Amino acid sequence: MLILDDKGLIPAVIQDASTLQVLMLAYVTPGSLKRTLDGGDVWFYSRSRAELWHKGEVSGNYLHVRSVRQDCDGDALLIQVTPEGPACHTGNQSCFFTAVAELPPFQQAEPGPGILEELFSVIQDRRDADPQQSYTARLLQEGPRRIAQKVIEEAGEAALAGSAGQKEELAQEAADLLYHALVLLAASGVKPADVWQVLRERRKG
Numbered sequence: 001m002l003i004l005d006d007k008g009l010i011p012a013v014i015q016d017a018s019t020l021q022v023l024m025l026a027y028v029t030p031g032s033l034k035r036t037l038d039g040g041d042v043w044f045y046s047r048s049r050a051e052l053w054h055k056g057e058v059s060g061n062y063l064h065v066r067s068v069r070q071d072c073d074g075d076a077l078l079i080q081v082t083p084e085g086p087a088c089h090t091g092n093q094s095c096f097f098t099a100v101a102e103l104p105p106f107q108q109a110e111p112g113p114g115i116l117e118e119l120f121s122v123i124q125d126r127r128d129a130d131p132q133q134s135y136t137a138r139l140l141q142e143g144p145r146r147i148a149q150k151v152i153e154e155a156g157e158a159a160l161a162g163s164a165g166q167k168e169e170l171a172q173e174a175a176d177l178l179y180h181a182l183v184l185l186a187a188s189g190v191k192p193a194d195v196w197q198v199l200r201e202r203r204k205g
Contacts (some may be wrong), residue, residue, distance in 0.1 A: 031125025
């Protein structure tokens with residue numbers, strides 16, 4: 001069993017299978033790990049772009065999988081690879097090329113709501129699923145116009161439940177509304193991080 005973090009991700013250490021040099025640390029989702037296991041090349045989940053990422057697709061620096069192991073707690077992976085070119089986007093063979101001789105300055109990352117990030121990564125994973133088997137895949141196939149209709153429908157039902165004081169129904173309808181809003185973001189090429197940034201700016205006002 002593998003344990004996802006609060007954003008639906010698992011950290012993966014990438015190691016050269018021949019030299020045992022640690023090349024990079026990245027994150028995978030269940031969907032990207034399945035592609036990695038099925039296809040022979042490493043797939044990650046890009047937190048900045050909020051989408052699946054086939055390492056090497058743009059640069060040509062693919063990572064060919066040799067083995068995948070999980071740690072004893074089931075919350076991290078070690079993926080041994082044969083790298084095709086440098087692993088780091090800087091052109092270095094490894095991302096770990098900066099020595100730390102003294103305590104560096106720290107910066108706290110601004111997290112987005114974890115469960116929504118996790119749900120969005122699942123929605124992204126469903127893009128290539130069979131529309132006959134996955135409601136999310138069917139919505140994405142139908143496109144933004146249809147998804148927008150569902151958002152309007154769910155917003156109305158949430159509003160009715162709230163105005164009637166129906167707490168349990170409101171929670172259910174609000175969950176449906178948030179889910180369909182995330183599907184609309186995915187279909188429109190907008191990332192949750194874009195929404196979080198807008199909210200942070202409004203918080204400052």
